[in-house]
Amino acid sequence: MKEQVKKTQQGGMKLDLLGFGLLATTFGSLEFVLDKGQEDDWLGSHLIVFFIVATVLAFGLMIWWELKQLDEGHRPILNLTLFKRRQFAISFVLMFVLGFALYGTTILIPQFVQTLLGYTAELAGLVLSPAGFMMMCMMPVVGVLSGKVDPRKLIGYGFLMLTMSLVWMANLNLQLSYGQLVFMRMFQASGLAFLFIPINTIAYIGVKQSENNDVSGLTNLARNIGGSCGTAFMATMLTRRTAAHESSMVRALGPQNAGYRGWLGSLEGAFRSGNGTAPQGGGAALGATHQAQAYIYGMLHRQAATLAYVDIIRYLTIFCACMIPLLFFIPRSPKHVQAGH
Numbered sequence: 001m002k003e004q005v006k007k008t009q010q011g012g013m014k015l016d017l018l019g020f021g022l023l024a025t026t027f028g029s030l031e032f033v034l035d036k037g038q039e040d041d042w043l044g045s046h047l048i049v050f051f052i053v054a055t056v057l058a059f060g061l062m063i064w065w066e067l068k069q070l071d072e073g074h075r076p077i078l079n080l081t082l083f084k085r086r087q088f089a090i091s092f093v094l095m096f097v098l099g100f101a102l103y104g105t106t107i108l109i110p111q112f113v114q115t116l117l118g119y120t121a122e123l124a125g126l127v128l129s130p131a132g133f134m135m136m137c138m139m140p141v142v143g144v145l146s147g148k149v150d151p152r153k154l155i156g157y158g159f160l161m162l163t164m165s166l167v168w169m170a171n172l173n174l175q176l177s178y179g180q181l182v183f184m185r186m187f188q189a190s191g192l193a194f195l196f197i198p199i200n201t202i203a204y205i206g207v208k209q210s211e212n213n214d215v216s217g218l219t220n221l222a223r224n225i226g227g228s229c230g231t232a233f234m235a236t237m238l239t240r241r242t243a244a245h246e247s248s249m250v251r252a253l254g255p256q257n258a259g260y261r262g263w264l265g266s267l268e269g270a271f272r273s274g275n276g277t278a279p280q281g282g283g284a285a286l287g288a289t290h291q292a293q294a295y296i297y298g299m300l301h302r303q304a305a306t307l308a309y310v311d312i313i314r315y316l317t318i319f320c321a322c323m324i325p326l327l328f329f330i331p332r333s334p335k336h337v338q339a340g341h
Contacts, residue, residue, distance in 0.1 A: 014075070016069060016074065016075070016076050019065055019066055019077035020077050022058050022065060023062055023077055023078065025058040026055055026059045026062055027221075027225070029054040029055040030055045030225070030228075031228060033048055033051050033052055033055060034228045034231070034232035035232070037232060038232065038235045038236045038239060042236075062078070067080060078214075078217075078218070079211060079214035079218075082207070082211065082215060082218065085206060085207075086330065087202050087203065087205050087206065087330055088202075088215065090326050090327075090330050091200075092203070092218060092219065092222045093222075093323075093326065094199050094202075094323055094326065095219050095223050095226065096222040096223070096225065096226035097226060097319060098192070098199065099222065099223035099225070099226025099227040099229075100226040100227065100229055100230035100233070100319065101166075101230065101320055102192060102223075102227065103226070103227030103228075103230045103231055104227075104230030104231060104233060104234045104312075104316060105185075105188065105313075105316070107230075107234055107235075108234050108312060108313070109124075109127060109128065109181070110125070110127065110128065111238075112172065112309050113127055113181065116174060116302055116305055116306060117176070123178070126182075127178065127181050130185070130186055131182075131185040131186045131188065131189035134186045134189040134190055134193070135189045135192060135193045138189075138190060138193035138194070139196075139197070141193075142154065142193055142196075142197050142198070143197055146197050146198055146201055150332070151198035151201045151202050152198075152327045152330055152332070154194050154197075154198040155194070155195060155327055156327050157191075157194050158193070158194030158195040158198070159195070159321070159323050159324050160191070160324065161188075161191025162188060162195070162320050163191075163317055163320045163324075164191075165184065165187040165188035165191055166188070166313055166314075166317040166320060167317055168184060168187065169184050169188070169313050170310050170313045170314050170317065172306060172309050172313065173306060174302060174303075174306060202330060203215050203219050233312075233315075234312055237308070237315065238305070238308050238312060241312070242301075242304050242305045242307075242308040244308075245303075245304035245307045246300065249303070249304060250300070260296075263296065264289075264292050264293070267288075267291075267292035267296070268288045268289055269288075270292075271288040272288045
C-alpha cells in the first residue's frame with residue numbers, strides 16, 4: 001500500500017471529487033437541518049426529514065468511499081486514519097465541545113440581555129467585548145505555558161474554569177447589572193483561553209508533517225460543527241423550555257391561588273384609578289381586568305424565559321464537566337516527541 005501511495009504522490013495529486021461532493025452534501029445538509037430545524041419544527045417538517053436522511057446517507061457513503069480510497073492507495077479528501085490515534089480522536093471531541101460552548105454562550109448572552117433586560121444591540125456587544133480582550137491577554141500566557149506544562153493539565157484547568165463559570169452563570173436573573181454580566185463573561189473567557197492551544201497541541205502529537213493539513217482541517221471542522229450544534233441547541237431548548245415553564249406557571253396562576261387573586265385585584269384597582277403608579281400596558285379598549293391579566297402574563301413570560309436560559313446553561317455545564325474525565329484517556333507522550341513529527 002505504501003508503494004502505491006508513493007506512486008500516487010509521484011504522479012501528482014488527484015483531487016477526490018466524489019469525496020468532496022459527499023463531504024459538501026453531508027455538512028451542507030447538516031447545516032440546513034441545524035439552521036432551519038427549530039423554525040420548521042424538526043421532524044414535523046418533510047423538508048427537514050429529507051435533509052436528515054440526506055445527511056445520514058451522504059455521511060455513510062463518505063466514510064465508505066474515503067476508506068476505499070485509502071485501501072486503493074489514493075489520497076482521500078478526509079484522512080480518517082487520524083482517528084486511530086487516541087490523542088487526535090479525543091482532541092476532536094474536545095474541540096467540538098469547545099465550539100459548542102463558545103458559540104452557544106456567545107449567542108445566549110446577547111439574546112438574554114436584549115430580549116429580557118432591554119439592552120440595545122450596541123450595549124449587548126459591549127457585554128461581550130471585555131471577554132475578547134481577556135482572551136487576547138491570556139493567549140500569550142497559555143502559549144508560554146504550553147511549552148512547559150503538560151497540555152492535559154492546561155485543558156483540565158480550562159474546562160474546570162469553564163464549568164465553574166457556567167455554574168455561576170446559572171444564577172441568571174432579571175436584576176443582574178451590566179458589570180456582573182461583563183465579569184461573568186470574562187470569567188468564562190479566562191477558561192476558554194486555556195483550551196484552544198493545548199487541544200491543538202495534543203491533536204498534532206505523533207502526526208507526520210504530511211498530515212498536518214489534515215489535522216488542521218478536521219480540528220477546525222470539529223469547532224465549526226460544534227458551534228452550529230450549540231447554536232441550534234440553544235434556539236431549540238430556549239423555545240421548548242420557555243413553553244414548558246410557561247405551562248407550569250399558568251397552571252399555578254388560577255382562581256384558587258390566593259396570591260394571584262390578590263395581585264390581580266390590586267392591578268385592576270390601579271388600572272381603574274389610572275394613578276401614576278399604575279403599570280402601563282394593554283390598550284385603551286381593554287378593561288382593567290384584561291389589562292391586569294396582560295401585565296401578569298408579560299411578567300410570567302419573562303420569568304419563564306429566564307428559567308429557560310438557566311436550564312440551557314445547566315445543560316452546558318454538565319456537557320463541559322463531562323470532558324474532564326476524558327483527559328485521563330489521553331496517553332502521556334514522551335518529552336522528546338514533538339507535534340507534527
